[in-house]
């Protein structure tokens with residue numbers, strides 16, 4: 020893996036408590052140390068926003084704008100060997116603006132492709148505890164990076180689904196609603212196949228990381244958003260009455276689910292909260308490493324307060340697994356001494372939204 024990889028430089032302005040920060044990143048380990056409320060999570064949030072166009076914390080994007088300011092701006096330089104890219108995103112009254120190199124019509128997909136970024140934060144167990152939407156979004160990030168026909172199919176599917184649902188809501192004739200079915204089925208099958216292939220390819224790595232962290236047997240599989248027995252086309256035609264009653268399409272990839280089982284039971288029922296957290300960490304970690312390996316590039320992994328809720332043996336084990344060449348790490352902590360970090364890690368200190376480099 021190239022020594023120049025991942026996020027090279029980050030600038031953030033007027034984002035939460037950050038007035039204006041500049042961070043020159045290490046390609047391997049970056050540690051952000053500071054007291055409660057200093058701005059550690061906000062720095063991770065800036066990186067995540069640049070590579071995802073949204074925060075990992077709940078709430079509207081406007082909540083990220085610093086009080087008394089009109090907009091926030093995030094700028095980054097990313098190494099994608101053999102080249103470099105310049106990424107920018109801002110959010111203000113006019114909504115979101117995206118910049119990618121000198122492109123006139125940059126889209127969020129350009130940023131997502133240029134900066135693959137994942138987060139492990141104290142809410143990571145929501146991946147198991149929360150609803151299927153979070154799990155679909157989680158695997159779709161991986162599928163997007165690995166399967167290059169996915170984005171086009173997903174855009175076509177989303178458009179056809181929106182139109183079909185609008186027709187259902189307006190009570191239009193069956194023929195007008197079903198006019199969208201060929202497009203929905205064709206793009207839906209591409210999405211379904213891509214998700215299935217992706218999940219089964221990523222499963223072995225996930226199992227091995229989860230057994231290192233958790234020692235339980237974990238199985239993940241993707242369940243299509245329609246009954247196993249038939250095809251998508253059959254399921255769509257069989258759900259006509261339900262679709263009409265609900266004013267929305269009831270079957271399809273938008274109803275797909277990532278099933279996660281531990282020792283033969285749904286992980287959500289079987290595992291303690293701490294174990295769910297470890298399993299969710301294994302899911303994120305395996306996905307980050309899997310994408311990095313299949314794309315031959317680093318994935319930037321943000322880890323917010325790893326010591327929260329994990330015992331010290333698990334924190335040590337986690338940092339050991341995290342310290343691999345596929346990942347560029349940004350780890351936030353209240354206490355540097357509680358983390359078994361590398362001697363070569365770059366350490367930043369944040370205090371009242373201002374940043375300084377310690378090492």
Ligand SMILES: Nc1ncnc2c1ncn2[C@@H]1O[C@H](COP(=O)(O)OP(=O)(O)OP(=O)(O)O)[C@@H](O)[C@H]1O
Nearest residue numbers: 035036055056057058059060061082083084085086
């Ligand atoms: N829109 C905003 N404008 C200005 N400050 C904000 C805004 N939103 C949140 N803050 C403040 O930013 C500060 C930093 O928050 P952040 O969550 O980054 O801190 P932290 O260092 O991660 O703290 P902790 O250790 O408690 O997790 C908090 O004091 C918060 O109240």
Ligand SMILES: [Mg+2]
Nearest residue numbers: 059060061323
């Ligand atoms: Mg925090």
